[in-house]
Amino acid sequence: MAEHVAIPSQVANPWRAMWRTVLEVGVPAFSLVLFAGPSVLQILAEELDAVVPPGLIAWLLAAAGLLTAVAAALSRIMAIPRVNEALKRIKADAGAPKVESQTSPGDLTITKDGQIVFGAQVEPADLEVNEK
Structure with missing residues (x-):
């Protein structure tokens, strides 16, 4: 009987793993900036007697986009089979534990x-x- 070798789904479908990470990181990051960010910034501005710069939300959106892109790139890199094998040494690979x-x-x-x-x-x- 041939030996069955299971391939983790992240390694078998690296682009799917990347898009999952985009959703996992991007949705909360952009939601925070768009929905909670303006209210929090307004409260801070009132408490500190300061004015919120008009471009601050745009900068925060750019930061959320950068955070999402970096997380997606790392997810894609970690799905490369050789990288996944290297991650086994520290028990951080995508496979199920034996x-x-x-x-x-x-x-x-x-x-x-x-x-x-x-x-x-x-x-x-x-x-x-x-x-x-």
Whole structure:
């Protein structure tokens, strides 16, 4: 039987991983600048007896765009297979952690008495053997 090698979805679809990151970072960043930013800046201006410069929101939008672009670029770089392999050394790769146990939570075992056991270790003597 051939050995199955699972490829993490981020490595298999690097552009999809990048666009997910754009949404994850861009939506909160731009929402903060557009919706909460003006109110917070107005409160600060009133408390400090200062005037908010007219171009400040534009600068904050540019900062949100830069933050989103850098996060997307890093996401795309981290999805490169060789980079993902290097990230395994510090356990920061895109793959699922290896499980030492042979039994996983989704495994089903049926004992001789008909009991169904999920993901548990069962003694071989307790298992029902069907011979053809």
